[in-house]
Amino acid sequence: MSNQLFLTLLLGIPVVFVALDLLDRHLTRYDRYDGESPKTETLLFLLAVLVVYAGLQFGGLALVPSAETLLIVLREQFSRWLGWPINSQPISGDWLIIVSVLTFYLSGLWDYAIHRWFSHSRPFWWSHEYHHLPNQVFVAMPGLAVRPFVVVTSFPATFATVVSAYGLLLLFGLPLWDLTPLKILLLAHTFLLVTSHSSFLRRFWWLHHAMKWLALTTPQEHLLHHTVDLNGNYGNFTVLWDRVFGTYLDPTLAENQGHALGLGYDQDFLGTITLGHLKMPEWMRERFQVERYCNIEAEAKLSQPQP
Numbered sequence: 001m002s003n004q005l006f007l008t009l010l011l012g013i014p015v016v017f018v019a020l021d022l023l024d025r026h027l028t029r030y031d032r033y034d035g036e037s038p039k040t041e042t043l044l045f046l047l048a049v050l051v052v053y054a055g056l057q058f059g060g061l062a063l064v065p066s067a068e069t070l071l072i073v074l075r076e077q078f079s080r081w082l083g084w085p086i087n088s089q090p091i092s093g094d095w096l097i098i099v100s101v102l103t104f105y106l107s108g109l110w111d112y113a114i115h116r117w118f119s120h121s122r123p124f125w126w127s128h129e130y131h132h133l134p135n136q137v138f139v140a141m142p143g144l145a146v147r148p149f150v151v152v153t154s155f156p157a158t159f160a161t162v163v164s165a166y167g168l169l170l171l172f173g174l175p176l177w178d179l180t181p182l183k184i185l186l187l188a189h190t191f192l193l194v195t196s197h198s199s200f201l202r203r204f205w206w207l208h209h210a211m212k213w214l215a216l217t218t219p220q221e222h223l224l225h226h227t228v229d230l231n232g233n234y235g236n237f238t239v240l241w242d243r244v245f246g247t248y249l250d251p252t253l254a255e256n257q258g259h260a261l262g263l264g265y266d267q268d269f270l271g272t273i274t275l276g277h278l279k280m281p282e283w284m285r286e287r288f289q290v291e292r293y294c295n296i297e298a299e300a301k302l303s304q305p306q307p
Contacts, residue, residue, distance in 0.1 A: 009187055017194045017201075018145065021138040024200040032136075038289055045288040049142040049269045053130070056148035056273065064155045067186065070162045075176050078166050087175035096181055099168050104185055105215075106168075107161040108238035114153050116234040116247070127152040130272035135262030135295050137226050138199035148273055161185075192237035196222035208251065215240040220251035227259035228295075262295045269294070 029035055065073070079086045091099060119128035130143040139145055165179055195201055201219045208218040215238050225233040232249040235242050242248040249256050268290050271279040280290060290296060 006183060006187070010190060013187070013190050014139065014145065014194050017139045017198050020200040021140055021198055024203070025138060025140075028199075033292065038292060041287070042289045042292070046142060046293075050146055053142050053148045053273075054146040057146050057150055060149065060151035061154070064151055067158050067162065067183070068180070070159060071179050071182075074162050074166060075179070078170070079176055082170070084170065085175045087177045089177060090181050091177040091179055092181065095172075095174065095177075099165060099179075100182060100185060102168055103161060103165045103182060104188065105238060105240055106164040107157065107185065107189070108235055109241050110157045110160040110164070111237065112235050112241035112245070114157055115236060116245075119153055120231075120234070124152075126272075126275045129263070129267070130269075132226060132263055133267055133269065133272050134226075134293055135260070136199075136293055137197055137223055137261055139194055139197050141293065142269060143272070144197050189237055192217055195219060196236065212239075215243065218251070221249070223261070224249040224251055224256055224259070226261050228262060228264040230256065230259055260295075264295065266297045267294060268296065 029037060075086060078084055115128075118124050127149045130148060133143050134141040137144065162179075165182060166176060169176055196217045196219055198219050201207060202223060205220070208220045211218045212221075217233070217235050217237050217239050221233050221239055222236070224230050230249055232247040233239060233242055234247055239248055251257070266279075267276070268280045268285060271277075280288075285291065285296060
């Protein structure tokens with residue numbers, strides 16, 4: 001895959017689903033607020049929040065090595081430490097398929113562990129709170145489309161995934177090939193991270209039933225993770241480890257349906273990026289209709305994630 005095609009797909013996936021979700025929001029507009037559309041200045045406010053969140057996200061990511069850099073540096077380190085031969089040829093054939101599949105599910109383990117025991121822990125909830133802020137879950141929302149503190153978890157997960165991929169080569173007695181072809185996994189992760197939040201795709205239950213056979217996180221499954229009072233479905237792109245560790249929530253069960261979304265306490269777009277030290281003044285909340293997207297002055301059933 002050429003770099004141009006890779007970048008096109010990497011950027012195109014979220015753009016396509018933002019468009020589909022906005023279409024879905026338009027088609028279902030009468031299901032919310034008696035069909036009353038948000039004010040123009042509310043939409044402009046959300047756009048401004050997206051810009052600020054994006055600046056924080058990409059600024060944070062610029063501070064750490066990219067996945068491509070990690071692939072190069074860690075391969076050299078493994079070779080130096082273990083005396084293992086480096087093969088400059090890119091991994092291909094059957095081994096590409098085997099290593100890709102195993103690395104995908106291993107990366108799911110690191111994602112699950114970091115998400116459950118780090119992001120949802122009391123000390124580090126600040127790094128993830130913004131993601132659970134919206135009480136309407138669709139791809140274009142601030143905190144879902146762009147994630148200001150994502151580097152806090154994405155870098156260690158990427159590091160662990162690259163180490164796992166080279167570890168598989170060592171386990172199978174293979175040379176340290178160029179693993180650049182594994183960037184297809186980044187596309188898979190991006191696709192699943194986006195689609196799992198898609199309101200457009202949530203209407204298609206056949207998709208859920210098809211994806212579950214590979215333990216891929218479905219839009220219906222991940223929506224339960226964004227409820228106020230349910231705790232589970234931590235896997236962002238595979239629910240394999242939720243099943244292994246007993247945190248899987250089945251979206252087809254009546255007991256898991258109809259739960260409120262978002263946070264169970266008063267919070268807004270400013271509060272989630274200032275660790276709650278600053279919040280939007282009441283006049284600003286009212287002017288920009290923040291209550292449409294955040295649980296303002298909510299009575300908390302779940303005040304903070306349990307450590």
